[in-house]
Amino acid sequence: MNGKQLAAEKAVEWIEDGMVVGLGTGSTAYWAIQAIGRKVAEGLSIRAVATSIPSEELARELNIPLIPWSEITSIDVTIDGADEVDGDYHLVKGGGGALLREKITAYASKCMIVIVDENKLVKQLGAFGLPVEVVPFAWEMTAKHLEKLGCKAIRRSHSDGGVFITDNGNYIMDCHFGSIQDAPELEQKLQHIPGIVEHGLFIGLADRVIIGYEHGTVKVRERSS
Numbered sequence: 560m561n562g563k564q565l566a567a568e569k570a571v572e573w574i575e576d577g578m579v580v581g582l583g584t585g586s587t588a589y590w591a592i593q594a595i596g597r598k599v600a601e602g603l604s605i606r607a608v609a610t611s612i613p614s615e616e617l618a619r620e621l622n623i624p625l626i627p628w629s630e631i632t633s634i635d636v637t638i639d640g641a642d643e644v645d646g647d648y649h650l651v652k653g654g655g656g657a658l659l660r661e662k663i664t665a666y667a668s669k670c671m672i673v674i675v676d677e678n679k680l681v682k683q684l685g686a687f688g689l690p691v692e693v694v695p696f697a698w699e700m701t702a703k704h705l706e707k708l709g710c711k712a713i714r715r716s717h718s719d720g721g722v723f724i725t726d727n728g729n730y731i732m733d734c735h736f737g738s739i740q741d742a743p744e745l746e747q748k749l750q751h752i753p754g755i756v757e758h759g760l761f762i763g764l765a766d767r768v769i770i771g772y773e774h775g776t777v778k779v780r781e782r783s784s
Protein backbone atom coordinates (compact mmCIF):
# COMPACT_ATOMS: atom_id res chain seq x y z
CA MET A 560 0.00 0.00 0.00
CA ASN A 561 1.24 3.49 -0.77
CA GLY A 562 0.98 6.42 1.66
CA LYS A 563 -2.27 7.71 0.14
CA GLN A 564 -3.98 4.34 0.43
CA LEU A 565 -2.71 3.83 3.98
CA ALA A 566 -4.18 7.16 5.09
CA ALA A 567 -7.47 6.41 3.33
CA GLU A 568 -7.82 2.96 4.90
CA LYS A 569 -7.24 4.47 8.36
CA ALA A 570 -9.79 7.25 7.80
CA VAL A 571 -12.69 4.94 7.04
CA GLU A 572 -12.39 3.54 10.58
CA TRP A 573 -14.31 6.66 11.70
CA ILE A 574 -17.34 5.81 9.56
CA GLU A 575 -20.22 4.20 11.42
CA ASP A 576 -23.58 2.75 10.51
CA GLY A 577 -26.24 5.38 9.82
CA MET A 578 -23.82 8.20 9.05
CA VAL A 579 -24.05 10.73 6.24
CA VAL A 580 -20.60 10.72 4.63
CA GLY A 581 -18.94 13.31 2.39
CA LEU A 582 -16.82 11.82 -0.39
CA GLY A 583 -13.76 13.82 -1.40
CA THR A 584 -12.05 14.17 -4.76
CA GLY A 585 -8.63 13.19 -6.08
CA SER A 586 -6.23 10.27 -6.09
CA THR A 587 -6.16 9.95 -2.27
CA ALA A 588 -9.92 10.31 -1.84
CA TYR A 589 -10.23 7.64 -4.55
CA TRP A 590 -8.81 5.08 -2.09
CA ALA A 591 -11.21 6.20 0.62
CA ILE A 592 -14.19 5.80 -1.72
CA GLN A 593 -12.94 2.35 -2.68
CA ALA A 594 -12.65 1.38 1.00
CA ILE A 595 -16.13 2.77 1.73
CA GLY A 596 -17.51 0.81 -1.23
CA ARG A 597 -15.97 -2.34 0.19
CA LYS A 598 -17.55 -1.69 3.60
CA VAL A 599 -20.95 -0.99 2.01
CA ALA A 600 -20.69 -4.32 0.16
CA GLU A 601 -20.02 -5.93 3.54
CA GLY A 602 -23.19 -4.42 5.00
CA LEU A 603 -22.29 -0.92 6.27
CA SER A 604 -25.36 1.30 5.98
CA ILE A 605 -24.52 4.90 5.12
CA ARG A 606 -25.74 7.68 2.86
CA ALA A 607 -23.25 9.82 0.95
CA VAL A 608 -22.79 13.08 -0.92
CA ALA A 609 -19.94 13.60 -3.39
CA THR A 610 -17.68 16.60 -3.95
CA SER A 611 -17.34 16.16 -7.71
CA ILE A 612 -18.87 14.42 -10.69
CA PRO A 613 -15.96 11.88 -10.94
CA SER A 614 -16.37 10.95 -7.23
CA GLU A 615 -20.13 10.68 -7.68
CA GLU A 616 -19.61 8.35 -10.65
CA LEU A 617 -17.16 6.21 -8.69
CA ALA A 618 -19.59 6.00 -5.77
CA ARG A 619 -22.35 4.85 -8.12
CA GLU A 620 -20.10 2.15 -9.60
CA LEU A 621 -19.42 0.89 -6.06
CA ASN A 622 -23.13 0.99 -5.06
CA ILE A 623 -22.56 3.60 -2.35
CA PRO A 624 -26.01 5.15 -1.74
CA LEU A 625 -25.99 8.82 -2.77
CA ILE A 626 -28.60 11.26 -1.53
CA PRO A 627 -29.63 14.72 -2.68
CA TRP A 628 -28.39 17.69 -0.65
CA SER A 629 -32.00 18.71 -0.08
CA GLU A 630 -32.45 15.61 2.10
CA ILE A 631 -29.73 16.37 4.65
CA THR A 632 -29.04 19.09 7.18
CA SER A 633 -25.45 18.15 7.94
CA ILE A 634 -22.75 15.60 7.18
CA ASP A 635 -21.30 13.41 9.92
CA VAL A 636 -17.88 12.89 8.44
CA THR A 637 -16.12 13.93 5.24
CA ILE A 638 -12.93 12.31 4.02
CA ASP A 639 -10.95 14.33 1.50
CA GLY A 640 -7.40 14.89 0.29
CA ALA A 641 -5.35 18.09 0.16
CA ASP A 642 -2.52 19.60 -1.84
CA GLU A 643 -0.78 21.13 1.17
CA VAL A 644 -1.25 20.85 4.94
CA ASP A 645 0.59 23.05 7.44
CA GLY A 646 1.11 22.63 11.19
CA ASP A 647 -1.98 24.75 11.98
CA TYR A 648 -4.31 22.44 10.03
CA HIS A 649 -4.61 25.03 7.27
CA LEU A 650 -4.97 23.47 3.84
CA VAL A 651 -4.55 24.27 0.19
CA LYS A 652 -7.09 22.33 -1.85
CA GLY A 653 -8.39 22.39 -5.39
CA GLY A 654 -5.63 20.67 -7.34
CA GLY A 655 -8.37 18.59 -8.90
CA GLY A 656 -10.54 21.66 -9.46
CA ALA A 657 -13.29 20.58 -7.05
CA LEU A 658 -12.62 23.14 -4.31
CA LEU A 659 -16.06 24.80 -4.32
CA ARG A 660 -18.01 21.58 -3.76
CA GLU A 661 -15.28 20.41 -1.38
CA LYS A 662 -15.60 23.54 0.74
CA ILE A 663 -19.40 23.42 0.81
CA THR A 664 -19.08 19.80 1.97
CA ALA A 665 -16.35 20.48 4.56
CA TYR A 666 -18.28 23.44 6.01
CA ALA A 667 -21.40 21.28 6.40
CA SER A 668 -19.44 18.49 8.11
CA LYS A 669 -19.27 17.77 11.83
CA CYS A 670 -15.87 16.21 11.19
CA MET A 671 -13.54 16.73 8.23
CA ILE A 672 -10.82 14.12 7.94
CA VAL A 673 -7.95 15.05 5.64
CA ILE A 674 -5.95 12.20 4.15
CA VAL A 675 -2.51 12.81 2.69
CA ASP A 676 0.82 11.19 2.12
CA GLU A 677 3.90 12.71 3.70
CA ASN A 678 4.68 14.80 0.60
CA LYS A 679 1.74 17.11 1.34
CA LEU A 680 3.07 18.30 4.71
CA VAL A 681 4.59 21.80 4.56
CA LYS A 682 5.94 24.36 7.03
CA GLN A 683 4.28 27.18 5.10
CA LEU A 684 1.54 27.02 2.46
CA GLY A 685 2.07 28.45 -1.01
CA ALA A 686 4.60 26.38 -2.96
CA PHE A 687 1.57 24.75 -4.61
CA GLY A 688 -0.28 27.36 -6.68
CA LEU A 689 -3.45 28.30 -4.78
CA PRO A 690 -6.49 27.32 -6.89
CA VAL A 691 -9.17 30.01 -7.03
CA GLU A 692 -12.49 29.39 -8.80
CA VAL A 693 -13.70 32.48 -10.70
CA VAL A 694 -16.70 33.18 -12.90
CA PRO A 695 -15.82 33.45 -16.61
CA PHE A 696 -17.28 36.99 -16.79
CA ALA A 697 -14.40 39.54 -16.66
CA TRP A 698 -12.01 36.84 -15.48
CA GLU A 699 -9.03 38.87 -16.74
CA MET A 700 -10.01 41.68 -14.33
CA THR A 701 -10.42 39.21 -11.48
CA ALA A 702 -6.94 37.86 -12.30
CA LYS A 703 -5.51 41.40 -12.05
CA HIS A 704 -7.07 41.84 -8.60
CA LEU A 705 -5.64 38.49 -7.54
CA GLU A 706 -2.16 39.50 -8.71
CA LYS A 707 -2.35 42.64 -6.56
CA LEU A 708 -2.21 40.23 -3.60
CA GLY A 709 1.32 39.22 -4.65
CA CYS A 710 0.89 36.17 -6.87
CA LYS A 711 1.15 35.19 -10.51
CA ALA A 712 -2.37 34.05 -11.50
CA ILE A 713 -2.56 31.55 -14.37
CA ARG A 714 -5.84 30.34 -15.82
CA ARG A 715 -5.85 26.53 -15.67
CA SER A 716 -5.80 24.61 -18.97
CA HIS A 717 -5.83 20.98 -19.99
CA SER A 718 -2.70 19.47 -21.55
CA ASP A 719 -4.29 19.91 -25.03
CA GLY A 720 -4.61 23.66 -24.37
CA GLY A 721 -8.37 23.66 -23.77
CA VAL A 722 -9.58 25.79 -20.87
CA PHE A 723 -10.32 23.82 -17.70
CA ILE A 724 -13.99 24.25 -16.72
CA THR A 725 -15.10 23.23 -13.24
CA ASP A 726 -18.15 21.08 -12.45
CA ASN A 727 -19.88 24.43 -11.79
CA GLY A 728 -19.05 25.97 -15.18
CA ASN A 729 -16.29 28.28 -13.89
CA TYR A 730 -12.54 28.80 -14.42
CA ILE A 731 -9.71 28.01 -12.05
CA MET A 732 -6.92 30.54 -11.55
CA ASP A 733 -3.79 28.90 -10.12
CA CYS A 734 -2.24 31.62 -7.98
CA HIS A 735 1.48 31.20 -7.43
CA PHE A 736 2.45 32.96 -4.22
CA GLY A 737 5.67 31.06 -3.54
CA SER A 738 4.96 31.21 0.15
CA ILE A 739 1.91 32.45 2.03
CA GLN A 740 3.04 34.27 5.19
CA ASP A 741 -0.39 34.62 6.79
CA ALA A 742 -3.03 32.26 5.40
CA PRO A 743 -5.99 33.57 7.50
CA GLU A 744 -5.18 37.13 6.40
CA LEU A 745 -5.01 36.09 2.74
CA GLU A 746 -8.33 34.28 3.17
CA GLN A 747 -9.93 37.54 4.34
CA LYS A 748 -8.51 39.47 1.38
CA LEU A 749 -9.78 36.89 -1.10
CA GLN A 750 -13.34 37.17 0.29
CA HIS A 751 -13.46 40.80 -0.89
CA ILE A 752 -12.65 40.30 -4.58
CA PRO A 753 -15.74 40.17 -6.79
CA GLY A 754 -15.66 37.43 -9.42
CA ILE A 755 -14.17 34.88 -7.03
CA VAL A 756 -16.62 32.08 -6.38
CA GLU A 757 -14.40 30.29 -3.84
CA HIS A 758 -10.73 29.70 -3.12
CA GLY A 759 -8.70 26.70 -2.06
CA LEU A 760 -7.56 27.96 1.34
CA PHE A 761 -9.29 25.83 3.96
CA ILE A 762 -8.84 27.55 7.32
CA GLY A 763 -10.36 26.04 10.46
CA LEU A 764 -12.14 23.30 8.56
CA ALA A 765 -9.90 20.24 9.03
CA ASP A 766 -10.51 18.39 12.29
CA ARG A 767 -8.19 15.46 11.79
CA VAL A 768 -5.23 14.90 9.47
CA ILE A 769 -4.15 11.37 8.65
CA ILE A 770 -0.71 10.99 7.11
CA GLY A 771 0.37 7.83 5.33
CA TYR A 772 4.10 7.23 5.01
CA GLU A 773 5.76 5.29 2.21
CA HIS A 774 7.51 3.05 4.74
CA GLY A 775 4.10 1.80 5.88
CA THR A 776 3.17 3.76 9.01
CA VAL A 777 0.22 6.09 9.55
CA LYS A 778 -0.02 9.09 11.87
CA VAL A 779 -3.24 10.71 13.06
CA ARG A 780 -3.26 14.36 14.15
CA GLU A 781 -6.30 15.85 15.89
CA ARG A 782 -6.99 19.59 15.93
CA SER A 783 -7.99 20.81 19.35
CA SER A 784 -10.84 23.31 18.95
Ligand SMILES: O=C(CO)[C@H](O)[C@H](O)COP(=O)(O)O
Pocket residue numbers: 583584585586587588639640641642651652653654655656657658661
Ligand atom coordinates in the same frame (compact mmCIF):
# COMPACT_ATOMS: atom_id res chain seq x y z
O1 LIG B 1 -8.53 19.32 -3.56
C1 LIG B 1 -8.54 18.36 -4.27
C2 LIG B 1 -9.34 18.29 -5.52
O2 LIG B 1 -9.94 19.51 -5.82
C3 LIG B 1 -7.75 17.17 -3.91
O3 LIG B 1 -8.16 16.71 -2.68
C4 LIG B 1 -6.30 17.56 -3.87
O4 LIG B 1 -5.95 18.11 -5.12
C5 LIG B 1 -5.39 16.36 -3.56
O5 LIG B 1 -5.44 15.48 -4.63
P1 LIG B 1 -4.64 14.13 -4.64
O6 LIG B 1 -5.16 13.30 -3.52
O7 LIG B 1 -4.88 13.54 -5.99
O8 LIG B 1 -3.17 14.46 -4.43
